[in-house]
Amino acid sequence: MIMAAKKTKIELPSVLAFERKLDVSDGLFKSGIWADRENHQNWEPVLVREKSIRGTVSNRTNKIKEIEKNTQNANLQRVDVASISCEHDSFSLQFTCKILGGVGNPxxxxxxxxxxxxxxxxxxxxxxxxxTELGARYAVNLANGRFLWRNRFGAEELEVCVQHLKQGEICKEWTFEGHEFSLNDFTIPDSAKTGIAELTEVIANGLGGALAVLKVTAFARIGAGQELYPSEELILDKGNAKGQKSKTLYSVGGVAGFHSQKISNALRTIDTWYEGGNSSKPIAVEPYGSVTSQGVAYRLSKNDFFTIIDQLIIKDKELDRLEDQHFMMANLIRGGVFGGKD
Structure with a gap:
């Protein structure tokens, strides 16, 4: 009698890591005239500068004497600011994104x-x-300008140009009207369907192993001299806090910019598959569905990344929901350290 071969028990690695497959650069801001977008390479860099302000103390307190004291003593602050020139009405943000293959290979x-x-x-x-599904969602997040964050709101006009580069040369280019897209879903307007389909194919092929490099330039018309909102630096060692700046903006050589992590977070805001929350609004792909700005983790009901991947690999059980498969793959594209030990 022939005995059935015994299955090899799969154990969780104590050391397990995946490299990110959407490799985004920092983004830098420039200032110019909306009608002169074709010459944006000659636009002026937006510089970070410092200013001192005399504000009021407005924190919550029930102590009347403290309120009276704070009213008499102004809230003096030194802060970084960035704004477009008074002669200009628009800004541009430019970054590159490499799309790498080998998804799922630790x-x-x-x-x-x-x-x-x-x-x-x-x-x-x-x-x-x-x-295709993941690539389309990444493509929409490029086209809708989600990566501009607060700078997107209040823009009178919004245009996103995406270039597919090969050996430094443009082989394909798409231009999207950012306001035609919703930030709450991934519906594609009729005017952009062809462009999104082509961009999706490039992204999907890149994830499949055909290296792709995208150059992304967003333009927004916001009004002359208006303030911009680059990334803020996290100052861990404040030393003697007295007299220090209360807000420090990120800059590269003095030019205002976005951290690559901030742009990457926007591009991977594609998770509408979570349960127990308002899944009509996408959140960034994170193992526990964490949204720090809300102080909420939306994936704590056994639909987190670790539970899903353990079911598939350790327990050898198929995933019933296609949405869980998409979410697992999106986390592998995100990358991270997922081993069994802290």
Whole structure:
């Protein structure tokens, strides 16, 4: 009698990491005239400058004497600011994004059986679904200008130009009207369907192994001299806080900019598959669905990344929901350290 081969028990690696597959650069701001967008390479860089302000103390308190004292003593602050020139009415933000293949191939894994299993499962997903769904959502987040964050709101006009580069040369270019897109879903307006389909194909092919480099330039018309909102620096060592700036903006060589992490967060804001929240509004792909600005983790009801991937790899159970498969793949594209030890 022939005995059935015993399944190899898959153990969770203590060391497991995946490299990000959407590799985004920092973004830098420039200032110019809306009608002169074709010459944006000659626009002026937006510089970060410092100013001192005399504000009021407006924090909540129930102590009358403290309120009287604070009213008499002004709230003096030194802050960084960035704004477009008074002769200009628009700004541009430019960055690049590399799209890399090898999704699901760990950069570090100390359990060969686990690595083999996850690579098999990822291959199955790719053969069935490809990267069309995920690629389309990334493409929409490029076209709608979500990566501008607060700078997007209040823009009278918004245009996003995406260029596909090969060896430094433009092989394809798309221009999108950012306000035609909603930030609450991934509906594609009729005027942009062809462009989004083509951009989706480039992104999907890049994730499939055909390296793609995108150059993204967003233009927004906001009014002469208006303030911009670059990334803020987190100052951990404040030393003697007295007299220090209360707000420090990110800059590269004095030019106002966005951290690459901030842009990346916007591009991966594609998770509408979570349960128990308002899933009509996408959140950034995170293992626990964490949204720090709201102080909420939306994926704590056994629909987090670790529960999903353990079910598939460790417990060898298929995922019933296609949405869970999309979410798992999006986390592998995001990258991170996912081993079993702290």
């Amino acid at each position: 950069s570090v894994c100390n359990q060969p059986a686990y690595q083999q299993k996850i690579e098999e499962k990822v291959s199955e997903y790719i053969s069935k679904h490809g990267f």
